[in-house]
Amino acid sequence: MANTEQIRAPKQPPLLVQIGILAAMTAAALGGGWMAGSYLKGTEVPPPAAAQNHDKAAEPQPAGFPQAGEGGVTLAELPSITTNLAAPASVWVRMDATVVFDGPQPPETVEAIHQDMLAFLRTVRMHQVEGASGFQHLKADLKERAAIRSDGHARDVLIRTLLFE
Missing domain, CATH: 3.30.479.30 (Band 7 domain)
Incomplete structure (x- = not known):
């Protein structure tokens, strides 16, 4: 006969340990996100230098549309x-x-x-x-x-x- 007292459900870790693990994982995620963001921010391409000829009044165009005369x-x-x-x-x-x-x-x-x-x-x-x-x-x-x-x-x-x- 098997002893029913020997077969027990596994004990769950205390609530305080679960909260500690959750806080550590949250801190790791925040740190990883911050590091990725700072890395990506560091790889931004600087905007091109302003045109040398400022006396021409260019008609404003939406972003992404090339200006006439820009680079030929x-x-x-x-x-x-x-x-x-x-x-x-x-x-x-x-x-x-x-x-x-x-x-x-x-x-x-x-x-x-x-x-x-x-x-x-x-x-x-x-x-x-x-x-x-x-x-x-x-x-x-x-x-x-x-x-x-x-x-x-x-x-x-x-x-x-x-x-x-």
Whole structure:
């Protein structure tokens, strides 16, 4: 016969020990977070030096948009593109975009990019542009097509307005 007094539930540590362990783990987490934060703060890239030419009044632009003339960058606003999608044909799209070039480009290049984007948007189906990933894929496709039409001079395509009706 087994002695029932020998089989007992394991004893739990006292409440004071549990609180002490919890406090030590909290302190370790705070210290690790503080160290990671100070490390990341130390690796920040300093902002670029102010432009040497202060007498030009630049139009303020949203963060992330390159300023015209910055590092040889040229912005070319495309005329609005309005067309219907491939499927469903009853859905219309209007897009306003700007192409960022690495230097000045002839108007024929900008017009060729505009016409190519118009032709491309006519082939797009609604399910291809749904959601954030669909928008990113559309932007990547437009950027690639602009680079091909400009022989690699187009750096980026900035979509200012994209409206479906």
